[in-house]
């Protein structure tokens with residue numbers, strides 16, 4: 535048997551958010567979510583025979599996992615070893631191909647890549663093993679919920695136990711306006727717990743489900759303005775839940791608000807602009823149609839942007 539396997543998986547950005555769980559232990563979401571897969575923002579995982587533990591993978595941006603992050607990651611590997619009867623001790627090495635200090639969530643790509651690497655290893659040990667992407671996604675979800683959407687591209691829909699591809703227009707280009715680097719005070723797992731304490735959580739599931747239906751229709755009908763309005767309402771809905779949780783918390787800073795104001799005035803001036811969304815962090819994510827890329831230079835002029843036009847040819 536070869537001494538190592540390697541795999542990678544992409545990150546994804548949700549337009550309808552996974553926020554709130556019905557079952558914490560299995561990361562079962564309160565509502566369905568819809569995401570666009572970010573093929574160019576990836577985590578690489580290498581499993582090599584050796585002492586059990588985690589190490590950074592050389593050759594990429596050096597990633598440091600916190601003690602808690604390491605424990606969660608290695609617990610997921612133990613789960614995968616059990617599920618697929620992987621024998622032996624392995625060192626798990628991982629790294630991202632995007633800067634780890636830019637405040638971008640890497641848990642989706644990390645857990646998906648670890649699941650894929652463990653699957654490659656299991657297939658070496660048990661060549662007859664065959665597990666569909668849907669089942670691999672289901673296992674990956676147990677490690678971190680949003681990772682189950684990274685198994686499908688370019689669009690993924692996740693409802694309950696099931697993530698699947700969904701046919702919507704693309705490709706789209708993606709960029710992140712960096713408003714702050716650094717560690718978050720409240721992890722997304724903690725955010726999932728806290729939002730249920732907000733008075734605004736009442737009705738949240740129905741709002742997200744209604745928006746999901748409206749957004750898929752708007753995207754299908756190429757109603758870009760309607761798609762923008764829905765994405766805008768959706769991330770504000772999630773951030774309002776954060777701010778009104780008990781105790782309250784939040785991720786937006788002065789830079790975030792300035793960027794959001796600028797993007798809204800672009801839409802008001804041009805009647806056009808990017809789709810805008812935010813995760814549990816201060817950075818602003820943009821999705822653009824291919825025909826908007828030329829204009830994006832003006833829209834983003836002077837901002838600190840991680841551009842990844844990889845999705846667009």
Ligand code: DP6
Nearest residue numbers: 548551552561678679680722723814
């Ligand atoms: C705000 O998947 O990181 O990015 O399942 O607890 O690991 P756990 O949470 P995680 O939550 C991501 C939340 C989000 C919205 C989203 O990606 O849908």
